[in-house]
Amino acid sequence: MTTSPDLxxxxxxxxxxxxxxxxxxxxxxxxFTDDCEYTNMxxxxxxxxxxxxxxxxxxxxPTTANEFIVLRAAVQGNIVFTERLxxxxxxxxxxxxxxxGVFEIRDGKIxxxxxxxxxxxxxxxxxxxxxxxx
Numbered sequence: 001m002t003t004s005p006d007l008x009x010x011x012x013x014x015x016x017x018x019x020x021x022x023x024x025x026x027x028x029x030x031x032f033t034d035d036c037e038y039t040n041m042x043x044x045x046x047x048x049x050x051x052x053x054x055x056x057x058x059x060x061x062p063t064t065a066n067e068f069i070v071l072r073a074a075v076q077g078n079i080v081f082t083e084r085l086x087x088x089x090x091x092x093x094x095x096x097x098x099x100x101g102v103f104e105i106r107d108g109k110i111x112x113x114x115x116x117x118x119x120x121x122x123x124x125x126x127x128x129x130x131x132x133x134x
Contacts, residue, residue, distance in 0.1 A: 005108030008081045009079075010073055013103050016110060017068040019110070019127035023060050025053055039079045042119035052113075062128070078105040081107040 007015070012017045012031060019028035029049040032038075039045040046055055060066060067087040074081045080103040090094045097117055104112035123130050 005035055005102045007029060007108060008075070008080055009103070009105040010075050012105055012108065012110065013080050013082065013101075014070070020056065020060075021066040021068055023057075023063075023066070024056065029053060031077075031115075033106055033109045036110055037112050037116045040117045059129075062090050063088045079103070080105065090126060092126075095122060097125075 002097055016028050016031035017020040019025075019031070023073075029052065030048045032052055034048055035047055036049065036052065037047055038055065040055065043055075046052060047074045065087075066089070067085075069087065070082050070084060072083040082099075082101040082103070084099045084101060086097045086099050088097075098121070100116045102112070102116075
């Protein structure tokens with residue numbers, strides 16, 4: 001997948017989450033700037049595409065399907081706000097997590113990604129995840 005500075009900010013976010021949903025890191029990671037900051041608010045911040053991968057690859061490893069359902073979105077300039085329902089299929093069934101994401105787009109790529117969610121909501125459904133959360 002080729003990134004494009006001509007895409008609308010929301011389309012950039014959707015392209016990345018579509019690739020991430022199928023665990024296509026080679027397609028998802030080019031959507032991030034080299035110095036991007038990715039923060040899962042309950043868990044911490046990583047920097048750069050390698051940092052994003054270091055968080056998401058182990059998270060997605062036990063999943064057999066993933067969905068990022070955008071319920072609502074708002075765009076103001078280069079900032080994208082999403083209200084999502086993230087769904088992950090694991091051995092015991094679907095795990096559903098309401099998430100609010102904030103993305104800052106710079107030169108056609110994601111420079112900042114912050115996800116806000118309740119850690120307890122996901123750990124109750126996916127107890128093995130507690131080890132990854134620290």
